[in-house]
Amino acid sequence: MVELSNQGQIKEKRYKIVYDRLACIGAAACAAVAPEFWEMDEDGKAKLIGAETDENGREILIITENQMTQTMKKALELNLEAAEVCPVQVIHVYDEETGEKLI
Numbered sequence: 001m002v003e004l005s006n007q008g009q010i011k012e013k014r015y016k017i018v019y020d021r022l023a024c025i026g027a028a029a030c031a032a033v034a035p036e037f038w039e040m041d042e043d044g045k046a047k048l049i050g051a052e053t054d055e056n057g058r059e060i061l062i063i064t065e066n067q068m069t070q071t072m073k074k075a076l077e078l079n080l081e082a083a084e085v086c087p088v089q090v091i092h093v094y095d096e097e098t099g100e101k102l103i
């Protein structure tokens with residue numbers, strides 16, 4: 001849904017990807033379906049490209065509703081797919097504003 005901010009600009013919805021890296025088992029499914037966001041690191045765990053790490057070792061990345069990748073795929077769809085295929089469910093996506101968990 002697109003809303004107007006109080007400056008009258010179009011405000012895009014934002015989503016927060018939360019990845020519990022410590023619990024990753026290195027199955028590489030995320031990197032297979034969404035290589036523009038997920039890659040395998042030297043320690044055998046996945047890395048969420050461009051993310052920041054919080055004090056609990058979780059990687060956090062904010063994406064926007066209409067954000068497209070270089071190969072013209074929707075960032076939100078790719079990351080929802082990565083979360084779906086992760087066998088240990090360590091990838092979650094939240095609506096940043098409401099906190100609602102999408103997956």
Ligand code: SF4
Pocket residue numbers: 023024025026027028029030031045046085086087088089090091
């Ligand atoms: S799919 Fe899940 S377990 Fe596999 S590498 Fe990605 S985050 Fe880790």
